[in-house]
Each structure stands twice: as structure tokens, then as C-alpha cells.
Amino acid sequence: MNGAVVTVVVITYNDAEHVTEAVTSALAQGDAVGEVVVVDDASTDGTTRLLEQLAADNPRVRVIRRETNSGGCGTPRNDGIDAARCPWLVFLDSDDVLPPNGVDALLDVALRHDADVAAGLCVRRELPSGREIAWQEELFTAESVHDGVAGRPQTLWDTLSVNKIYRRDFLLSRRIRFPDGAAHYEDFVFTARVYAARPRLAVSPERVYVWHVRYGTGEASISLRRDRIQNWQDRVSAHQQVLEIMRESGDQDLLMAAQTKFLEFDLAVYLGELPQRTPEYQDAWWRISRGHIRAFEAEAVRRATPAARWRTAVLLGRERQAAKLRRLAELAATPPRLAPPYAGAAQRPLWDETGSAPEGADEIVLDGLCDAPLVQLPFFVAADVRAGRRLLLDLRLPDLYGRIADAGPERAIVELRHRVTGTAHRYEAVWEAEQGEQGWRAVVAADAAVLCERRTITTWDAWVTLTFRDGESVARPLRAGSGLGRQVRVGRRGRVLLLQPYATSSGGLAVRVADGLVGMRTVLTGRLARRVRR
Known part of the structure; x- marks a missing residue:
């Protein structure tokens, strides 16, 4: 040839x-x-x-x-x-x-x-x-x-x-x-x-x-039909075949790596979406997942990151109804987030509040949290949104068993990143300790008009980079707080803007922006399409 x-x-x-x-x-x-x-x-x-x-x-x-x-x-x-x-x-x-x-x-x-x-x-x-x-x-x-x-x-x-x-x-x-x-x-x-x-x-x-x-x-x-429980069953069945192939190969390290990968990735992808599913789906998912990972090697679990170990412990140690699904889903985000309440103590952090674990259930210790590097900690920054001519983001950073306080947060750099092109607008603020609270607060303001591109709708994902006392920096997607929903605002020179701050499927903050005419056409077209479908 x-x-x-x-x-x-x-x-x-x-x-x-x-x-x-x-x-x-x-x-x-x-x-x-x-x-x-x-x-x-x-x-x-x-x-x-x-x-x-x-x-x-x-x-x-x-x-x-x-x-x-x-x-x-x-x-x-x-x-x-x-x-x-x-x-x-x-x-x-x-x-x-x-x-x-x-x-x-x-x-x-x-x-x-x-x-x-x-x-x-x-x-x-x-x-x-x-x-x-x-x-x-x-x-x-x-x-x-x-x-x-x-x-x-x-x-x-x-x-x-x-x-x-x-x-x-x-x-x-x-x-x-x-x-x-x-x-x-x-x-x-x-x-x-x-x-x-x-x-x-x-x-x-x-x-x-x-x-x-x-x-x-x-x-x-x-791969996108994750709302069907058969999809999860098919994925688990395929992974069971993968583990059998690795066992037959005689390579124990590959077997461990395949199990750890499932805990880190596959489980997290579906767990992050679990609160959106029906109770029937959730029960079936919980049963299928438990049955699969119960057969994993203890060493494969130990090799996982702290957040993956904690997710696995909750799945094996709690029934679905008592697992606090939304909190568990946030722990499956990328990067993981651990929302309050923070039970136990810094020396022995726990998943459940004292006395709230089901009767007869063992305590779930968040092992490794006290020693994990700052970048692996499941801390987060939440943003409440207030929209006018400027987009105000009220940032709150809760402490995490004293680890954030020890690191000393100093500055917050917020980036609004264009979802397609990657273009970013940056805004900086200084963290201030909240009186009577275990956490910090900062406020940034963005000009909504600069986020608007004529004749199109743009979407911006919100990220924050935190800098600490020793100069270390850690980037995180902003967690969506209050103030979400479609809003009409007047920008510079009387320009009408349509803003829609919303929570992504993983709980992150994103903002859709359009000028008034494009927004109106989109809304009306969407309503017409829905009527036609009906």
C-alpha cells in the first residue's frame, strides 16, 4: 500500500x-x-x-x-x-x-x-x-x-x-x-x-x-442516559468484568487500581446526580452500588483520596434515607465539598452529629482530614448573588475543623470564565473574619454589561482562587448560594440586560447573560416550542 x-x-x-x-x-x-x-x-x-x-x-x-x-x-x-x-x-x-x-x-x-x-x-x-x-x-x-x-x-x-x-x-x-x-x-x-x-x-x-x-x-x-437505573447496572456489570480480567491477569496492583478508580470516578459521577433522581432510582442505585463495592479489597479503599474513602464509608455504613444525599452529592463534586454541620472535633471529625447516627451503626470518621494537604481539603466558598447594574457576589468561606483558620485566608480572586472561549474577567477582594462566626466574608462587584455579547447568550462559570498566609493558592468553583433566577436589569446607557444566575448540576455558580432583545426572542421561542410539543 x-x-x-x-x-x-x-x-x-x-x-x-x-x-x-x-x-x-x-x-x-x-x-x-x-x-x-x-x-x-x-x-x-x-x-x-x-x-x-x-x-x-x-x-x-x-x-x-x-x-x-x-x-x-x-x-x-x-x-x-x-x-x-x-x-x-x-x-x-x-x-x-x-x-x-x-x-x-x-x-x-x-x-x-x-x-x-x-x-x-x-x-x-x-x-x-x-x-x-x-x-x-x-x-x-x-x-x-x-x-x-x-x-x-x-x-x-x-x-x-x-x-x-x-x-x-x-x-x-x-x-x-x-x-x-x-x-x-x-x-x-x-x-x-x-x-x-x-x-x-x-x-x-x-x-x-x-x-x-x-x-x-x-x-x-x-453514556448520557444516567437517569436510567439500567445504565448504572450496565456500568457496574462492565466493571465486574474488568475486575475479573484483572484477577485472571494475576496483577494485583492493576486489580487494586481498577477498584480505586471506580470509587474515585464512576461512583462519584452518579452520586453527584443522585439527589435529582426518584426515590425508586435512589434505592436501586444504593443497593447495586453496595453490593458491588462490598467485594472490593480493603487496600483499594485505603489507596483512594480522603473524600472517596468517606463516600464509600457512608455508602456502606448508612441506609439511603439516613445518608443526607445532598451533602453526600457535594462530597462527590470535583473538587469535593463538605458542607456543615461539622460533627465531632478537629482530632476526630465525624460524618454524623453526635447521636444522629442510626441506632447500632458505627461512627464514620473522616480519616485523613487533619493531615491532608490544603489542596485536598473539601472546603468551599459559597456566593450569594445580588444583581443590578453590577453583579455583586457576597462570598462566604466557612472554617473546616480549624484547618482554614490555621492556613490564614487573605485574598480572594474571582474569575467569571466564558464557558466556550475560556475568556475570563477577574475581580479581587480581601477576606474579613465574620464576627461571631467561624468563617470569613468578602464581596466582589462585576459590571454585568461587560459579560454581555450582542446577539447571543453567553454563559460564565464562577471560580475563586484563595491565597493564604504562606503564599499557597487554591482554586475552587464557587458554590451557588441565594439570589438565583432570571432577572431583568438596566445596564450602561439604558441597555436592557437579561441575567440568570443559576446552580449547575454539581452545585456550582454560573451566570447566563443576554441583551434584552436576544433574551426576549429566546424566551418567546422557547415558549412557542413548548406549545408546539404539547
């Missing part, structure tokens, strides 16, 4: 709207891509006709059409592995794209280090806003190579199959395949099989995959 050594396997099902863009992004990778194998999982819309035209127009495109739908993503990817003619494989979903030079970046680092597998940075692009969030960015800060992943157990946090290039012979010789059929979270199982096979793994900091997350476009992807 004259240097064309990569097969890009694209899987699709009833995705006529996006598949052409995906295939085009694969063909645009350049000469290294010898073929694009598109596996059509028995589509019933116009996908098949589009693929036939793409194949007719470009000899590098081959189409494999399944006669029956597999019900999942694993079987068509396996078909692509079997059909590939090139020595290297890359996977692509039909509603995502490969960025320019993504394949070259992966292939270059794999060849340079004689690797079996190479991984690069994936970004989640939220549509229609275009906001991009890097996936597990801390794993892709520099080029590196590893003989197996045991020496870099944090690799297990990267459960994606699509941000990697694979030597096809490596997959075939180890019989590494995706779960067949209607298995969900098949990436978890596939990547566990890859890691357990001890590959020589190269890592690139380059951007190699764009994962599209589409909101408000009908049926959500599997």
Missing part, C-alpha cells in the same frame, strides 16, 4: 446525518490511512445509500453491511478488526471525527517507541455550543512509553478505545476483542483486556480524537 499502514474502522447504525463527516475526517488523515472500513450495523435509514456513494467515489472506502443489527458497538468493531488489511487499527464512531493529523500523531509515537498500542488526547465537543473539554487531560501532558501499565496505574482511568492506535497482530495474537451483542460500556471491557495483556504503551500529548456530545437532539448516547 506504499506506506499506507492504518485501517480506520468506522461503525455506524442509522446515522445518515453524520457518517459522511466521520468518513471524510478519516480520509483526510493522509497517506498513512490505507483504507477506511465502514461497518454498517443493518441500518434502515439512508445510511446504506450514502456509504455506497462514498465507496464509489473513493477506492479507500470499503463497506461491510451486517444483515442483522447487533444491538451494540462491540460486534461491528470486531467485524472491522477481522476485515482490516493494514497492520495498524484505529476506531471511529460515525457521529465523531478524527482531528487533522490525529492518526499521524498516534502512528508516529507508536513507531518511535516500537509500541503495541499508542494513546492520545480525546476532547469532548459539546454541540451545539462547541465547548470542548479534554478527557482525562492529566494523562496526556507529555510523551512517554511504558512496558505494561502496572507502573502507571492511572492509565486505567482512560477507558476509551477510540483515542488509540493498535498493532493488529497484538490484538489477534492475544485474542483481544470487544464484547459481542448488546453489551454496553464495551470500551471498559476491551481496554481492560488490552491493559491486562501488558502492551508496550506509548502516550502522546497530541489531540487525536473529537468525541461529539449532542444535547437536545433526541435519544441520548448510552
